[in-house]
Amino acid sequence: MKTARPLLRQVGILVAVALFSITGLGAQGVQKLLEGSEEIRADIIPIDSMRVFGRLERPEVVFLHDKHTDAIEKQNKDCQACHQMENNRLVPKFKRLKDTDKQAVMDIYHTNCIGCHKETSATGKKAGPIETCGECHPKKNLLISSRQPISFDHSLHYRHAEANKDQRTNKGDCALCHHEYNEKTKKLFYAKEKEGSCRYCHKKTTEENRSSMKLASHDACIDCHRKKVAVKIESGPVKCMGCHDHEMQKKIEKIEVVPRMERKQPDFVLIRVKTPGPNKEGPSFRMNPAPFNHKAHETYNNTCIVCHHESLQSCVQCHTSEGAKEGKFIKLESAMHLKAKEQSCLGCHETNQRKPECAACHAFLAKDRRPESTTCQLCHMNPLSGVSKNIAQDERQIAEMLLNSRKTKVLTYNAEDIPEKVVIKALSEKYEAVELPHRKIIHTLLNNIKDSKLAGYYHSDQGTICQGCHHNSPVAKKPPNCGSCHGKPFDESNAFRPGLMGAFHQQCMGCHQVLKLVKPTSTGCTDCHKLKRV
Amino acid sequence: MSISRRKFIGWMSAAGLGATFGKSAHAAANKQFKGYPDSVGVLFDNVLCIGCRNCEAGCNKVNELPPPSQPFDDLSVLAKKRRTSSKAYTVVNRYENTHSKKSPIFRKIQCNHCLEPACASACFVRAFTKTKEGAVVYDASVCVGCRYCMIACPFEIPAYEYDEPLTPRIRKCTMCHPRVIEGKLPGCVEACPTESLTFGKRKDLINIARERIKKFPDRYVDHIYGEHEMGGTNWLYLSGAPYKEIGMREDLGTVPAPELTAGVLGAVPIVVGLWPVLLTGVYAMTKRKEQIAQKEKEQAVFHALQKADAAAQLKLSEALTKAQKEKEVAIQKEVKKALAEVQKVQKEEGS
Numbered sequence: 001m002k003t004a005r006p007l008l009r010q011v012g013i014l015v016a017v018a019l020f021s022i023t024g025l026g027a028q029g030v031q032k033l034l035e036g037s038e039e040i041r042a043d044i045i046p047i048d049s050m051r052v053f054g055r056l057e058r059p060e061v062v063f064l065h066d067k068h069t070d071a072i073e074k075q076n077k078d079c080q081a082c083h084q085m086e087n088n089r090l091v092p093k094f095k096r097l098k099d100t101d102k103q104a105v106m107d108i109y110h111t112n113c114i115g116c117h118k119e120t121s122a123t124g125k126k127a128g129p130i131e132t133c134g135e136c137h138p139k140k141n142l143l144i145s146s147r148q149p150i151s152f153d154h155s156l157h158y159r160h161a162e163a164n165k166d167q168r169t170n171k172g173d174c175a176l177c178h179h180e181y182n183e184k185t186k187k188l189f190y191a192k193e194k195e196g197s198c199r200y201c202h203k204k205t206t207e208e209n210r211s212s213m214k215l216a217s218h219d220a221c222i223d224c225h226r227k228k229v230a231v232k233i234e235s236g237p238v239k240c241m242g243c244h245d246h247e248m249q250k251k252i253e254k255i256e257v258v259p260r261m262e263r264k265q266p267d268f269v270l271i272r273v274k275t276p277g278p279n280k281e282g283p284s285f286r287m288n289p290a291p292f293n294h295k296a297h298e299t300y301n302n303t304c305i306v307c308h309h310e311s312l313q314s315c316v317q318c319h320t321s322e323g324a325k326e327g328k329f330i331k332l333e334s335a336m337h338l339k340a341k342e343q344s345c346l347g348c349h350e351t352n353q354r355k356p357e358c359a360a361c362h363a364f365l366a367k368d369r370r371p372e373s374t375t376c377q378l379c380h381m382n383p384l385s386g387v388s389k390n391i392a393q394d395e396r397q398i399a400e401m402l403l404n405s406r407k408t409k410v411l412t413y414n415a416e417d418i419p420e421k422v423v424i425k426a427l428s429e430k431y432e433a434v435e436l437p438h439r440k441i442i443h444t445l446l447n448n449i450k451d452s453k454l455a456g457y458y459h460s461d462q463g464t465i466c467q468g469c470h471h472n473s474p475v476a477k478k479p480p481n482c483g484s485c486h487g488k489p490f491d492e493s494n495a496f497r498p499g500l501m502g503a504f505h506q507q508c509m510g511c512h513q514v515l516k517l518v519k520p521t522s523t524g525c526t527d528c529h530k531l532k533r534v
Numbered sequence: 535m536s537i538s539r540r541k542f543i544g545w546m547s548a549a550g551l552g553a554t555f556g557k558s559a560h561a562a563a564n565k566q567f568k569g570y571p572d573s574v575g576v577l578f579d580n581v582l583c584i585g586c587r588n589c590e591a592g593c594n595k596v597n598e599l600p601p602p603s604q605p606f607d608d609l610s611v612l613a614k615k616r617r618t619s620s621k622a623y624t625v626v627n628r629y630e631n632t633h634s635k636k637s638p639i640f641r642k643i644q645c646n647h648c649l650e651p652a653c654a655s656a657c658f659v660r661a662f663t664k665t666k667e668g669a670v671v672y673d674a675s676v677c678v679g680c681r682y683c684m685i686a687c688p689f690e691i692p693a694y695e696y697d698e699p700l701t702p703r704i705r706k707c708t709m710c711h712p713r714v715i716e717g718k719l720p721g722c723v724e725a726c727p728t729e730s731l732t733f734g735k736r737k738d739l740i741n742i743a744r745e746r747i748k749k750f751p752d753r754y755v756d757h758i759y760g761e762h763e764m765g766g767t768n769w770l771y772l773s774g775a776p777y778k779e780i781g782m783r784e785d786l787g788t789v790p791a792p793e794l795t796a797g798v799l800g801a802v803p804i805v806v807g808l809w810p811v812l813l814t815g816v817y818a819m820t821k822r823k824e825q826i827a828q829k830e831k832e833q834a835v836f837h838a839l840q841k842a843d844a845a846a847q848l849k850l851s852e853a854l855t856k857a858q859k860e861k862e863v864a865i866q867k868e869v870k871k872a873l874a875e876v877q878k879v880q881k882e883e884g885s
Contacts, residue, residue, distance in 0.1 A: 366749035490719070490733045495742055502729025506582060509728065513637065522584035523609060 042248075043067070043240035044145040047109070049093070053102040058137040061109075066239045071120070079226065082112075089223050092215065147244045152198075153302040155255040163235075177220065181209065193264050196312045197305045260298060267295040268399035269314070273321040273332055288380040290336075291399035296453075307343055339367070345379070349454065357448035358455065359514045361468030364507070378458060381406075408456040410446055412465050413477055418442055426483050427501050431529035442466075469507060568766070569649040569736060573668030574714060575768035576723055577739040578642050579746065580780070581753055582730035585612055585628055585640040592725025593624045593644075596710060615781065618643055620693040620705040624722055629780045639773070641780045642731075644722070645670060645691045645707035646760060646767035652791030656686035658806065661704070668736065668768040669709035677704060686795075688764055688786055709768070736768055743772050765790025 043066035050056055072081050083090045084097055091097055095108050113128070113136070120127035129135030161172040175190035181201070182189050186209075202213040211219065221236065221243075228235035237243050272289030297307070304312060311317075318327030319335040327335070334344075341347045353362040381402050412418070418439045425433030445465060449455035459465055463475035470479035482503060489499025498506060509522045520527030591606040593599070599621050604611050612628035624644035631639050651670045654662035661677040664670050679702055684692045695702040710720035718724070723731040732742060743758045759771035763786050771782070778784050 367751055368748060489729055492734065492738065495734065495738050496745055498729050501727060505728040509584060516636075523586045525586075 039142065040144045040146045041066075042145065042147045042245040044143055044147070045240075047094075049099065049105060049109075050102065052099055053105070058133060059139055059141075061136050062138060062141050062143055064143075066241055069239055075120075089219065090226070092218060146246060147240075148246050148249060150243045150249060151302065154258040154261070156252070157261065158255055158258045159253065161261075176224075195263055197303070197308075199305060200311050258299075260295070263312070265294060265298075265312075266396055268292065268396045268403060269294050270395040270399040271315070271332075271336070273316070288377070288382060289395075289399075290379040291381060291402040293403050306348075309343055352454060356515055357452075360445065360448070360511045363514050364468075364471070364510060375458075406457055407460040408453050410449055410456050410459045410465065411462050412442065412446060413462050415439065417477055424482075424504065427504075428532075430532060431525070432532055434528055569768070570664075570666040570668065573666060573736055573768060574709075574734065575647065575668050575736040575739055575770060576709070576720065577732040577734075577743055577770045577772065579730045579732070579743075579772040580639055580641060581772065581774040582728045583626075583640040583642065584728055584730075585609065585626060585638070586727065587612070587626055588725040588727060589642060589722035589731065590622065590624055590626060592721040592723075593707070594622070594721075595725075596713065596721030597623060597708075599623070612640070616643075618645075618691055618693055618706065620695045620703075623705065623707040627781070629775070631775060632779060633775070639775050639780055641782070642722075643689075643691075644769070645709070646689055646764075646769040647707075647709050648764055648790065649766040649768065650764075650790035650792050652686040652688060652764070652795075653683035653692055655792035655795060656682040658682070665711060667709075667711065667714055669711040669714065671708055671711050672704055672706065674701075674703040686791065688783065688791065736770070739770050743770060746772060762788040764788070765793070 041064065043064055045063045045065050047061040047063045048056060068082070069079075072078070075081075079090055082094055083092065084095065085091070086097055093099070095112050096105065099105055114130055117128040117130050121130065160177070161174075164173045164176050165171065166173065174192075174195055177198075178190060178195040179188040180191045180194065181187075198216065199213055201210055202216045203210075204212060206212040206215060210216075222238055225236045225238050229238060237248070241248050243249070269292045270289045271292050272287070298304075301307065307315075315335055316332060318324060319330055319332040320327065321332050323329040323331045330338075335341075336345045338344045339346050339350050342351060353359060383398075384401060384405060420437075420439045422436040422438040423433050424436060442465065445468065449459065461475070463477070463479075466479060467475060472485070473480050483500055486498060486500040486503040489502055491497065491499075497503075508528070512520065513522070587606045587609060590602075594602065594606070602622065612626060615627050616622075616625040618625055624642060626640050626642050629639045629641060631637050647664075647668055647670045649664070651662060651664055654660075654664060654670065657677075658680075659676045659678055661673050662670055662683065663673065679694075681692075681694055681704070683704060684690075684694060692704045692706045694704055710718070713720060719733050723733045732739060734742070740758060740761055743761075747754045747756055747758075753774055755773050755776055757773075757777070759773065759777050759782060760767040760769055765788060771777070773780065773782075
């Protein structure tokens with residue numbers, strides 16, 4: 001009796017706690033949901049300038065930049081109402097050029113913000129907070145930023161180049177944006193035909209002598225746009241939303257066919273690793289060099305940094321055959337073949353295979369498969385007769401010759417050699433035999449890729465397209481039946497091979513799913529099979 | 535040295551008890567059971583599942599279960615989050631795919647046939663057996679209907695025939711154990727048109743699952759559910775979405791259920807068995823105590839009475855002797871008085 005009583009008491013307490021947590025916590029959750037009225041905007045700038053002086057005393061200010069720009073416009077004031085000028089350029093900091101000391105910066109914000117709010121509200125207009133601290137320094141931010149980074153693609157680049165063309169000479173003024181830094185004179189200068197992406201120098205954070213990408217772009221872009229607008233020339237956005245709002249980005253004009261950017265870049269390249277020959281006389285090559293159509297690839301991508309991620313040099317500069325520090329020890333072989341990296345040839349081609357028209361077949365190919373050795377030679381082409389293996393001639397000419405010798409049209413067997421219908425009757429039990437519209441399927445697959453140069457080159461062999469379904473067997477005009485390999489399911493000696501019914505369903509349904517076909521549906525048995533009449 | 539018969543029996547029984555309990559404690563504490571070698575199982579790959587309910591129909595057919603409330607070609611039921619019942623040993627539920635709205639994910643539910651089943655360890659009449667083929671099977675003839683197994687199962691699988699008034703049984707998937715012994719496939723596996731259910735030796739299934747993850751890393755979550763969950767199960771899963779998103783518990787850990795509860799559950803038979811003895815003993819002892827107390831009380835009263843009696847007698851006799859003495863003294867006194875008076879009279883007459 002003596003031990004039972006405390007036990008009873010513990011159970012009682014537990015039950016009470018459980019009841020409270022179920023009812024009490026549930027109610028709290030609901031309340032939280034009702035409170036959260038969040039607004040989504042692209043112009044949210046958190047003001048945490050005081051962070052350079054140590055820990056923030058109050059939560060950071062959630063500042064809506066466009067809201068203020070609009071209000072100031074209405075008062076016929078411009079950016080200089082809040083930002084000062086230095087070297088004829090706006091300084092992004094508020095009402096100051098430098099962060100001097102804690103008290104001074106804090107005073108600048110408090111006197112100017114509250115002062116302006118007071119002035120505005122005195123005229124009877126709606127204005128920002130004046131009295132309570134928490135209105136500017138909220139403990140919980142109920143705003144969600146929808147800020148989208150903007151991509152300065154080929155189309156935008158072309159439009160900027162056009163807009164800044166000299167009317168008389170009809171030449172662009174690249175120096176307006178592109179520059180390099182001279183370490184000795186500590187000045188910016190323009191290096192003709194050395195132009196690169198801003199990101200090569202302007203990194204994520206501000207470093208010595210170079211501002212962060214964020215700062216540099218806001219500094220240069222907005223300043224230029226603002227000056228043009230001031231003299232009534234059509235120009236780019238000045239407000240946050242103009243560049244960073246998703247909807248506004250969609251409205252930015254796109255040039256479909258962008259003329260080539262001229263920077264004396266090569267049209268054709270012969271990618272190869274040079275190693276000294278056996279007798280150390282003249283270069284010899286481990287592999288046949290791979291000709292590369294640089295000019296064509298420029299049009300396949302939106303920016304140069306897709307491939308040239310660190311600088312606009314040739315790949316071999318950093319990615320040497322043995323790997324070097326500049327190339328993070330990634331060998332040229334890896335740089336070209338790593339499927340996981342989008343900058344690599346195979347990585348980018350693999351990404352292209354995710355398009356539905358390619359994925360219909362390619363989705364079924366294992367990610368880690370080793371390509372057949374014959375496919376290596378599609379890129380590492382055999383040198384043409386007449387071109388010696390010791391390439392001493394103009395490499396670019398050779399590359400062009402090799403590329404021009406390529407066939408880039410999808411080919412297959414003659415229509416009469418392709419069976420029109422294939423009747424699958426091996427499994428017929430509940431349903432009638434299935435009539436597969438064999439020729440129609442092939443023609444649909446061919447039709448889907450007929451405009452792709454990439455697909456064209458790799459499928460120029462007659463039997464390649466057949467391999468999409470007739471996999472794991474040698475290429476042939478009459479490949480083996482599906483039943484030659486696929487039989488009864490769960491064969492222990494061939495554990496990885498599906499049975500015949502599984503193979504059919506996986507292949508057919510998988511492909512239909514990738515192509516997003518409405519019919520036949522996977523669960524609509526009678527879409528493909530006719531019910532057997534008993 | 536001679537041993538008496540009684541002593542010998544005592545030693546033997548003690549040794550027997552020691553052997554039973556000692557052994558069970560040893561098994562629970564030491565190493566993990568890795569499953570019967572070459573036991574079979576099923577691998578469910580939800581990337582290949584199209585949600586056709588053929589497995590449900592196949593299960594219904596081979597187990598001769600009553601027809602379902604909605605026919606098997608009605609796919610609208612997939613939206614409901616159904617559980618296994620005494621009339622459906624397997625169900626398929628549909629889950630929305632957070633990554634691509636248009637291709638939902640299907641989850642097949644049935645008994646997972648744990649390598650070390652919680653239901654079997656919770657059952658004190660041993661109605662559940664883990665067969666060497668891999669299936670966990672149930673014997674209704676010994677079941678007492680306590681439904682501990684239903685509480686013990688972390689996957690909420692065993693179902694009870696609540697509508698059976700006289701002989702209710704626990705019902706659950708048997709991995710078609712009788713069919714498997716005959717060399718046939720489980721009903722659901724045979725009915726699956728896409729081979730999203732693969733039947734085979736558990737060790738082979740794990741290899742197949744690993745191979746699929748390796749070949750198509752974009753398609754699968756890099757985890758085989760059931761390889762280690764609750765100490766491992768004979769039913770294994772591959773998924774295209776995180777298991778949590780399709781309602782599968784990820785908090786179960788890798789320790790088999792019996793290991794967690796061996797100590798407590800091991801004590802259950804003893805406690806249950808000893809309870810009547812203990813209670814009867816306690817009852818008997820109290821009863822005996824009461825009797826003794828009663829006897830003692832009576833005796834005490836008797837003694838007290840006797841004692842009191844004796845005292846009274848003594849008092850009486852004392853009083854009597856006192857009275858006697860007093861009487862004698864009084865008589866003597868009177869005699870003396872009379873004698874003195876006689877002498878006084880004689881003196882007066884003499885003078």
